[in-house]
Amino acid sequence: MHPAFSVIFFTTASGAGYGLLTLMAIMQAGRVLPADPTPGLVGFIAALALITAGLLSSTFHLGHPERAWRALSQWRTSWLSREGVCSLATYIPAGVYAVGWIFTDWRDDLFTMTGMAVAVLSMQTVYCTAMIYASLKTIHAWANRWVPLGYFAMSIMTGALLLNALTTAFGYFHQAFFWTAAAAIVIAGFVKMRYWRFIDTVPGPSTAETATGLKGEIRLLEAPHTQENYLQKEMGYRIARKHAHKLRQLAIAAGFVAPMLLTTLAHISPPASAAPLTGLAVLVGAIGVLIERWLFFAEAKHAVTLYYGATEA
């Protein structure tokens, strides 16, 4: 599949924003993260900016961005529509929660419940994003359970790295911030490795034989056109296996190994050097996640390529 940058940026940035919102709410509910105004302000600005920038970026690849509001109407059948509805719905409790956190002393159970609503809706939105891909039977690399698990894991991991950097910068020291980040990196790394093993070893359901109904060894003698058509440009994007292998290693190194080392190093360092290390973990992790998401698109093969000479999809 063609890796469109607007969609890569949207899924990674909004994923990180929703992960940060979710963890802030959970840590606040667990009385681990004090609801102080200044870190709250920075945290909410970072999370909502990532989410909003992502959502705006996702409309850039539309043929008619001015009609984007119509996408909220078909939530009964369409995961893309559900994602739109969930993402907008999340703004309401998130706005109330952020204002309450930053500008008021409102700290009763209702405040905590509002935070939990933010966490649930955030994760619901991430799930909808994942299901846009996981519901497409035409793309074997997407229509499997490792995809929603991966989207959850990457969202929480990037959110945890952001939260760890935020709390370290503001001088909050609690074991929970480090251990959450460390556990999230391990889980995300595990899910991603299993995902790659799945797409490498389990073949898709469609073949050139099922696509054409012809029996035997099938070879494309003549394509319909002399030049590439829309389908080949959009669905036929192919990345050489050797490059995919190298990029996977790079994604693992930058996305999981380096953030783990930096986060651990920050944990055992004196406060003065801990903050830049956690900030670096966010930046390096972001590069890793962008490579991971680029591969998620570039490595995915579409069933229609079976009509254009592919032997498996």
Add this chain to the structure above:
Amino acid sequence: MTSLPDREPETKLGLVIDLDICVGCHACAVNCKEWNAGGHSAPLTDYDPYGADPSGVWFNRIHSFEVLSEDGNGRTVHFPKSCLHCEDAPCVTVCPTGASYKREQDGIVLVNADTCIGCKLCSWACPYGAREYDTDQGVMKKCTLCIDKIYNENLDVESRVPACVSTCPAGARHFGDLGDPSSEVSRLVAARGGYDLMPEQGCKPTNKYLPPRPRKTGIGSTGAAGALEPVVGDGGGLFLRWIDKVLSR
């Protein structure tokens, strides 16, 4: 709108494509382009049409495959493909705006170009490559089964078939109601073992494909005798009998 019709449409208009007959002349694709460039989905934009890298919006395409069967025989199969107007059309249910819909009265799948946002998700959901994005107009387009032709009362009755069907010089394309088991197309499908493309994708396509008939390659398989009867009896002499034997082969 993007929910599929609650009840199965009684009429299922579609095509039956005979892979045994298709000669791969591309006339169906050309006439499809010709009709639809001025019809319901007009225009079918071309990009760089006279330049070095021409491409454009097409609803119908012909692939040519070379098939090597297990017995070592090779054959060329020309394979036309347009929208299959699926019963469980995933392109319809993924549409976030309701622009993509399946008609209850005849099962035809269409796009409303006035509400399409051009997100391309329907083209990702279709396993057959039936969706065509018009970059120039920013909307998705697709085969309409010539909805502006098959119901057009200004045309002669015999012309009220899709452009690809009316133009096929070999008679490889048939149009009709596949929801009616007694229709000509349904009987053709039953008689020839018509099949679905990619049944494992679960789209339940309306269009059916008729498989190429088995190749006639062996002696006697064409219906003619393997060898001619000898015309020279025993009295013909050695040379004449030898000539007769050679010529009878």
